[in-house]
Amino acid sequence: MMIEPKSIIKTRRRTIALVVNSNGELIVRAPYYATRSIIMEFVEHKQDWITKQQKRIETENAEFVPVVIAQGGIIQYGGSMYTIDIENVEKITLFGNYILMPKNTDATQLRQWFLEEAARTLKHRVDFYAERMQVEYKKLRLSNAKTRWGSCSYYNGLSFSWRLMMCPPEVLDYVVVHELCHIKNKSHNKGFWQQVELNFPTYRNSEQWLKKNRKIMEIL
Numbered sequence: 534m535m536i537e538p539k540s541i542i543k544t545r546r547r548t549i550a551l552v553v554n555s556n557g558e559l560i561v562r563a564p565y566y567a568t569r570s571i572i573m574e575f576v577e578h579k580q581d582w583i584t585k586q587q588k589r590i591e592t593e594n595a596e597f598v599p600v601v602i603a604q605g606g607i608i609q610y611g612g613s614m615y616t617i618d619i620e621n622v623e624k625i626t627l628f629g630n631y632i633l634m635p636k637n638t639d640a641t642q643l644r645q646w647f648l649e650e651a652a653r654t655l656k657h658r659v660d661f662y663a664e665r666m667q668v669e670y671k672k673l674r675l676s677n678a679k680t681r682w683g684s685c686s687y688y689n690g691l692s693f694s695w696r697l698m699m700c701p702p703e704v705l706d707y708v709v710v711h712e713l714c715h716i717k718n719k720s721h722n723k724g725f726w727q728q729v730e731l732n733f734p735t736y737r738n739s740e741q742w743l744k745k746n747r748k749i750m751e752i753l
């Protein structure tokens with residue numbers, strides 16, 4: 534069966550490129566001069582690859598479902614699962630394996646709670662590693678980013694997504710070390726990765742976790 538592209542985007546490029554988006558739809562980028570038959574021939578040739586991507590996305594979508602804020606709902610915090618318990622409490626509080634929430638807590642309030650947790654934790658972790666690595670950063674900012682965990686600007690301003698609070702601590706620490714390494718080296722060249730490894734020897738495990746759990750950014 535032929536896979537029909539969701540859209541074909543013609544741009545000033547010389548090759549055809551395929552992307553399977555998060556809905557499992559095929560997006561084709563092609564040069565202006567590529568005819569439909571050339572494009573479809575290319576798509577047919579890549580059918581196995583497309584099917585594989587679609588299967589992977591389907592599995593991911595089933596695994597990473599949006600957070601439901603209700604009694605018994607599950608929230609990931611620091612890499613561990615907490616069960617939501619709606620209680621007579623003033624504010625969101627972790628308690629054992631539970632996350633206690635006041636009645637009528639909504640997603641905005643839960644995100645705000647994560648943001649505050651992230652502000653404290655990240656300040657602490659960034660300062661800890663900056664001192665150990667003997668680097669100085671300019672500013673520490675928290676973001677709501679769903680596509681990147683952290684960044685280091687040209688002027689060494691650091692930014693981290695509060696969504697890192699959902700990740701295991703060693704993953705959060707790795708992202709901190711990664712961005713701090715960018716203070717002295719803005720590229721991802723061999724020297725950069727050597728510095729990462731020197732300061733965080735198990736970084737490959739964390740990289741792998743991030744790759745596998747990318748979709749966690751989209752659940753809240």
Ligand SMILES: [Zn+2]
Nearest residue numbers: 711712715721
């Ligand atoms: Zn980087």
